[in-house]
Amino acid sequence: xxxxxxxxxxxxxxxxxxxxxxxxxxxxxxxxxxxxxxxxxxxxxxxxxxxxxxxxxxxxxxxxxxxxxxxxxxxxxxxxxxxxxxxxxxxxxxxxxxxxxxxxxxxxxxxxxxxxxxxxxxxxxxxxxxxxxxxxxxxxxxxxxxxxxxxxxxxxxxxxxxxxxxxxxxxxxxxxxxxxxxxxxxxxxxxxxxxxxxxxxxxxxxxxxxxxxxxxxxxxxxxxxxxxxxxxxxxxxxxxxxxxxxxxxxxxxxxxxxxxxxxxxxxxxxxxxxxxxxxxxxxxxxxxxxxxxxxxxxxxxxxxxxxxxxxxxxxxxxxxxxxxxxxxxxxxxxxxxxxxxxxxxxxxxxxxxxxxxxxxxxxxxxxxxxxxxxxxxxxxxxxxxxxxxxxxxxxxxxxxxxxxxxxxxxxxxxxxxxxxxxxxxxxxxxxxxxxxxxxxxxxxxxxxxxxxxxxxxxxxxxxxxxxxxxxxxxxxxxxxxxxxxxxxxxxxxxxxxxxxxxxxxxxxxxxxxxxxxxxxxxxxxxxxxxxxxxxxxxxxxxxxxxxxxxxxxxxxxxxxxxxxxxxxxxxxxxxxxxxxxxxxxxxxxxxxxxxxxxxxxxxxxxxxxxxxxxxxxxxxxxxxxxxxxxxxxxxxxxxxxxxxxxxxxxxxxxxxxxxxxxxxxxxxxxxxxxxxxxxxxxxx
Amino acid sequence: xxxxxxxxxxxxxxxxxxxxxxxxxxxxxxxxxxxxxxxxxxxxxxxxxxxxxxxxxxxxxxxxxxxxxxxxxxxxxxxxxxxxxxxxxxxxxxxxxxxxxxxxxxxxxxxxxxxxxxxxxxxxxxxxxxxxxxxxxxxxxxxxxxxxxxxxxxxxxxxxxxxxxxxxxxxxxxxxxx
Numbered sequence: 024x025x026x027x028x029x030x031x032x033x034x035x036x037x038x039x040x041x042x043x044x045x046x047x048x049x050x051x052x053x054x055x056x057x058x059x060x061x062x063x064x065x066x067x068x069x070x071x072x073x074x075x076x077x078x079x080x081x082x083x084x085x086x087x088x089x090x091x092x093x094x095x096x097x098x099x100x101x102x103x104x105x106x107x108x109x110x111x112x113x114x115x116x117x118x119x120x121x122x123x124x125x126x127x128x129x130x131x132x133x134x135x136x137x138x139x140x141x142x143x144x145x146x147x148x149x150x151x152x153x154x155x156x157x158x159x160x161x162x163x164x165x166x167x168x169x170x171x172x173x174x175x176x177x178x179x180x181x182x183x184x185x186x187x188x189x190x191x192x193x194x195x196x197x198x199x200x201x202x203x204x205x206x207x208x209x210x211x212x213x214x215x216x217x218x219x220x221x222x223x224x225x226x227x228x229x230x231x232x233x234x235x236x237x238x239x240x241x242x243x244x245x246x247x248x249x250x251x252x253x254x255x256x257x258x259x260x261x262x263x264x265x266x267x268x269x270x271x272x273x274x275x276x277x278x279x280x281x282x283x284x285x286x287x288x289x290x291x292x293x294x295x296x297x298x299x300x301x302x303x304x305x306x307x308x309x310x311x312x313x314x315x316x317x318x319x320x321x322x323x324x325x326x327x328x329x330x331x332x333x334x335x336x337x338x339x340x341x342x343x344x345x346x347x348x349x350x351x352x353x354x355x356x357x358x359x360x361x362x363x364x365x366x367x368x369x370x371x372x373x374x375x376x377x378x379x380x381x382x383x384x385x386x387x388x389x390x391x392x393x394x395x396x397x398x399x400x401x402x403x404x405x406x407x408x409x410x411x412x413x414x415x416x417x418x419x420x421x422x423x424x425x426x427x428x429x430x431x432x433x434x435x436x437x438x439x440x441x442x443x444x445x446x447x448x449x450x451x452x453x454x455x456x457x458x459x460x461x462x463x464x465x466x467x468x469x470x471x472x473x474x475x476x477x478x479x480x481x482x483x484x485x486x487x488x489x490x491x492x493x494x495x496x497x498x499x500x501x502x503x504x505x506x507x508x509x510x511x512x513x514x515x516x517x518x519x520x521x522x523x524x525x526x527x528x529x530x531x532x533x534x535x536x537x538x539x540x541x542x543x544x545x546x547x548x549x550x551x552x553x554x555x556x557x558x559x560x561x562x563x564x565x566x567x568x569x570x571x572x573x574x575x576x577x578x579x580x581x582x583x584x585x586x587x588x589x590x591x592x593x594x595x596x597x598x599x600x601x602x603x604x605x606x607x608x609x610x611x612x613x614x615x616x617x618x619x620x621x622x623x624x625x626x627x628x629x630x631x632x633x634x635x636x637x638x639x640x641x642x643x644x645x646x647x648x649x650x651x652x653x654x655x656x657x658x659x660x661x662x663x664x665x666x667x668x669x670x671x672x673x674x675x676x677x678x679x680x681x682x683x684x685x686x687x688x689x690x691x692x693x694x695x696x697x698x699x700x701x702x703x704x705x706x707x
Numbered sequence: 708x709x710x711x712x713x714x715x716x717x718x719x720x721x722x723x724x725x726x727x728x729x730x731x732x733x734x735x736x737x738x739x740x741x742x743x744x745x746x747x748x749x750x751x752x753x754x755x756x757x758x759x760x761x762x763x764x765x766x767x768x769x770x771x772x773x774x775x776x777x778x779x780x781x782x783x784x785x786x787x788x789x790x791x792x793x794x795x796x797x798x799x800x801x802x803x804x805x806x807x808x809x810x811x812x813x814x815x816x817x818x819x820x821x822x823x824x825x826x827x828x829x830x831x832x833x834x835x836x837x838x839x840x841x842x843x844x845x846x847x848x849x850x851x852x853x854x855x856x857x858x859x860x861x862x863x864x865x866x867x868x869x870x871x872x873x874x875x876x877x878x879x880x881x882x883x884x885x
Contacts, residue, residue, distance in 0.1 A: 032742060032807040037827075037874045037881075039738035041846040044824050048730065049737070056729055056755050060722075060762045 220264040221470030225640060226527040226534065228563070231517035236537040238514040239530045240547035241310065242267070243502075243554045244476065245495075246461055246485035248274035248630075250469065251637065253487035255673045260689045261637055265469065268529030268634035269558065275630060275666055277555045277623040279311035287508040288312045288550060290606055292591050294614040295624060297561055298654060299632070299646040304614045306560040307624055308513060308591055315501045315552040322358040323422040323504055324376070325351075328409040330429035331365045331394050339487065340463035344428045345391045347460065347492030351426075352387050354500050355379045361387050362412045365394060366405025376416040406446060413455045422504045423455045429472075430463045443475050448546065454599060456506060456549070457481035460495070477532065480509060480549055498664065502551035508595040510603060512547045514540045515560065516590040523565035528631050530558060540594060543603050550595075557627050562588070586611050617654070626658030626667060633674060648678035725765065728774065729758055731821035735811070736778055742807060743786050753789065757781040775820035779811065814881040823881075830880035834873055841869035 229237070247270035254261045282289040289311045297303035327348055335341045352361060356379060363374040374390040377383040409425045417423050447457050458481060459472045469485075476483040482503065484495045495503055512535060517525055527534070539545040550556060587609040594603040617625060632651045635643045652674050658667045677688060733754065740750035760781050783804070815823050831842060844855035845866065856866040 032803045033810040033878055034871075034874045035742045036738060036807060036810055037877050039741045040735065040824065040827055041842065041877075042741075043734040043738045044827060045846045045849065049733070052737075052751060052755070053730060053733060056733070056758045057726060059755055059759050060725075 218262070218265075218464055218467040219470050220262050221473065221532065222264050223267075223531040225531055225638060226529075228524045228526045230524050231519040231522050235517050235519065236514055236540075237517070237525065237527055237560070238512060238535040238537045238540045239527060239558070240477075240533040240535055241511045241513060241550060241556045241558075242269045242477070242530060242533050242548050243273055243550055243556055244270050244473070244483040245274040246270060246469070246473070246483045249485040249487055249491050250461070250464075250467070252669075252673060253464065253485075255676050255688045258688055259464075263638050266634045266637045267473070267531070268631055268638065269533070270529075271634035272529065272557045272559070272627050272630045273555070275626065275670070276664070277309065277311075277557060277627065278661060279309050279555055279623070281311055282313050286313070287595065287597075290591070290593055290608075292589075292608070292610045293620070293624070294588060294610060294612060295617045295620045296614050298617045298628060298650070299643050300561070300563075302564065304562050304588075305617070305628065306515075306562060306589065306610065307627065308515070308558045308560075310511075310550065310554075310556040310593075312502070312507050312550045312552055312554040312556075315505055315507070317354070317501060320501050320505055320552070321421040322360075322418050323355060323424070324360055324413060324416045324418045325355075325422070325504075326362045326364060326376075326409045326413045326425045327391075328364045328366065328405050328425055328427045328429075329373075329394060330405075330427075334430055335463070337463055340430055341394065343486060343489065343492065344460075344462050345394065346489055347486050347496055348391050348426075348428065349388055350489075350492050351496035351500070352379065352384060352391075354497055355384075360416060362409075362416070363387070363390055364405055364409045364412060366408075372408065372412065376412060406443065410446075410450045410455055414450075414453065417454065422506075424458055424504060425450075425455060426458045426460060428460045428462065430461065430467055443471075447475050447481060451480035458503060459483045461485040462487075473532070477548070480546060482549065482551065494664070494666075499551075499553070502553045505552040506549045506598045507552050509549045509598050510543070510545075510547045511550050511556075511593065511595040512540050512545075512603075513558065514592040514594075516592065517562070518585055518587050518589055519565065520585065521565070521588045522562045525560050525562045528559040528561060529634065540592070543596070543601065547594075549598075559628070559631055560589075585609075622657040622660055625654045626670075629655035629658070629674075630670065633670070633677075637677075648674050652678075725762055732775060732778060733758075735775070735815075735820045735823050736782060739779055739807070739811065740782050740786070743783070749789070753782050753785050756785050760785070775815060776808075776812065779808065810878075826881060827877065830877050833880060834876055838869050838873040838876060841866055842873050845870055 244267075247265060247267040251261055251265055251271075253259075254265070279291070280289055290309070292306060292308045295305050295307070297305045329344065329348075331341065335344070355361070358379075360376045360378045360383075361374070362372065362376040365371055365373045373394070374387060377386055379387065406425070406427065409427070413423055413425055451457065457476060459476050461467060461469065461472050461483065462485075472483050475481065484491075484503070486492045486495060514537065515525075533548065535545065535547065588611065590607060590609045593606040595606075596603045617628060629651050632643055632646065632654070636646070636648070636651070652671055655667065655671050655674065659671075662668055736754050736757070737750055740753045741747055744750045744753065757778055761778055811820065811823075814826070831839065834842065840859060841855070844850060844858050845852070848855065848858070850858065852863050852866055856863040859866065861869075
């Protein structure tokens with residue numbers, strides 16, 4: 024051995040780099056590489072296509088099942104041989120200094136988790152072929168990964184790992200929906216969860232005679248559906264109060280007519296027979312926000328406020344958060360700037376406001392990748408710092424937004440919910456809005472996150488998978504970022520001659536006092552570009568008058584002689600305005616059978632029913648899950664994103680799908696002692 | 708930040724762009740491969756194969772990942788495959804691989820792999836004169852130890868010590884620059 028040569032790997036690397044430096048570019052080598060590459064063309068990208076056809080891929084997997092079993096058997100033999108070779112190679116090196124690995128146990132667990140996901144996905148998608156004429160290979164797995172199962176990555180691993188098994192392409196394969204082929208090791212429902220949900224009461228039936236007006240704020244959030252979807256998929260218990268029915272309905276895109284002219288949105292209403300109560304009617308009120316093309320959207324000044332407290336360690340939190348933020352950064356361009364504030368025990372600016380040119384984008388991604396979790400949570404201080412940065416860089420006429428990514432565990436600093444809400448409201452008045460993105464389970468403070476966005480001019484999403492991250496930050500990016508109208512309130516004026524009683528489905532914590540409808544000082548929900556909002560009222564016909572038992576004090580005044588069922592009024596403000604405008608129109612006509620309505624009506628009804636049934640509303644207890652599926656199925660005709668197919672999958676699971684590999688989720692009623700108001704249905 | 712910036716290429720990377728990446732990355736990658744294999748010829752083969760494989764799979768490259776570490780992953784797996792195929796003893800164990808990978812990542816954190824040699828040059832300029840001369844005589848002049856020691860008029864053992872100190876100083880410099 025040359026005595027001048029160093030021994031530690033770092034010094035050997037320095038040695039080789041010095042040699043490279045001395046030699047300079049190797050032009051001959053470069054030419055050889057170029058020629059070798061030109062001899063073999065690149066393989067066209069396939070993943071996006073597969074993403075849109077997950078179901079087809081899954082079906083293909085079933086089709087290939089028999090062949091795969093045989094294939095796996097052969098591959099097992101290879102894997103075992105490789106594993107033995109791997110163990111053998113370890114034996115060749117004496118005195119392994121474990122401490123020198125400098126890899127924490129947590130990181131190793133993350134690696135194992137990522138490998139498990141990759142291997143699971145590979146088991147699903149045997150259609151992935153890497154490497155052209157590369158021979159199929161097997162991966163030498165460390166023991167902990169091999170123990171997870173005998174799935175092999177026969178097609179994948181020529182250079183597919185960049186970090187000793189971290190699949191460089193695994194992000195594209197994670198969380199793409201589907202039924203989840205990997206069995207969970209135990210029933211997650213058995214685990215103790217500290218998730219916190221606000222308690223709220225479903226809207227009672229009301230009589231137009233006494234309360235002709237019903238007023239509520241719109242809600243475009245989707246967090247509740249995304250969170251419950253995760254619970255269903257994992258076979259977890261579902262707390263009833265995790266369900267906000269309107270967020271189930273609004274988690275899907277509907278093909279409502281776009282606004283004409285320069286208006287920010289179009290609004291409409293229609294009527295159908297109620298599928299679970301044939302003598303009732305369902306009123307749908309729908310809004311479609313104006314679409315804004317990505318290239319014409321205004322410049323964005325974003326501040327990521329990222330929770331890096333100890334509770335964010337698990338793989339469904341900080342790693343998924345980084346992935347989601349990177350997706351968002353990937354959609355932005357030179358017009359935009361991003362700053363990153365992190366908070367744990369104390370807050371800090373991880374990255375000052377950085378314009379997203381090529382270099383800036385790399386800086387943001389690099390900063391994100393370095394984040395690690397640890398410490399307690401000083402969310403309040405972090406929010407203050409984030410708003411300060413956002414105000415300093417405020418773009419007039421642009422998007423100015425703080426994006427808070429957290430599991431919602433504010434346990435230090437400004438802990439009071441009201442203090443936070445006030446802070447967020449006051450900043451919103453200065454033109455800086457808030458998006459809250461929730462991650463993970465076990466510590467999810469859903470009620471806090473819903474509250475600060477509901478009352479503080481913001482929107483709230485829950486991201487439980489990379490797919491959901493793509494939905495929020497890729498497919499619906501402009502809707503997420505660009506507010507086209509704020510303080511949108513709806514008021515419905517029911518005609519007692521046509522409506523005996525009514526109730527609002529969902530929006531339980533969005534109900535406003537009737538007098539607040541015309542009060543511009545009272546805040547309400549915002550609507551983003553392209554957003555659709557749907558609300559349902561169930562209405563019952565008037566009951567025949569009982570003249571014998573009528574009180575002499577009851578008013579003799581007859582209801583207005585009109586064929587209107589109701590009148591819809593809507594108030595909204597320009598994103599930077601303070602004075603609201605009013606839209607008003609009546610609803611007339613005869614109700615159609617629900618199966619004659621458009622497929623969006625039917626699907627939205629199915630989504631509402633899912634929420635109503637999980638919330639345990641008695642009126643729909645006898646309306647079977649199979650009927651919910653029947654209502655949803657026509658909607659599959661318009662399901663580019665496959666969200667609706669996934670919905671049907673979830674309902675099947677709730678219905679006790681025997682082919683599912685996770686336990687049937689259980690619906691957990693409110694804890695004893697919690698307030699619950701039973702509101703009887705009106706007589707039919 | 709040049710290297711990191713181009714580490715996130717546009718989705719439809721063209722051939723010219725990929726050639727730029729090859730030019731930027733081939734030197735650190737060759738150095739890395741030589742550390743793995745201990746054999747310059749085999750290192751060149753591995754790196755060439757890795758670039759070919761990378762181009763073939765470029766459409767599947769996850770743009771949120773670091774391009775340099777992706778390439779190193781390919782080289783590592785090709786090297787392991789090569790060892791298995793030819794029943795060669797694996798000269799590197801996993802803890803050493805981890806140390807090596809961590810070293811590359813740490814040193815490249817601010818400028819990326821493509822900027823690594825520039826940063827090394829910068830660090831070299833900060834070496835004390837005696838160490839700098841030793842590095843120059845041994846590496847730049849492509850001399851063996853005895854020739855380099857002779858040209859400097861020092862015993863070979865002194866040269867070895869100076870080279871050792873120089874490498875340690877360079878390593879510390881690369882680490883501290885981040």
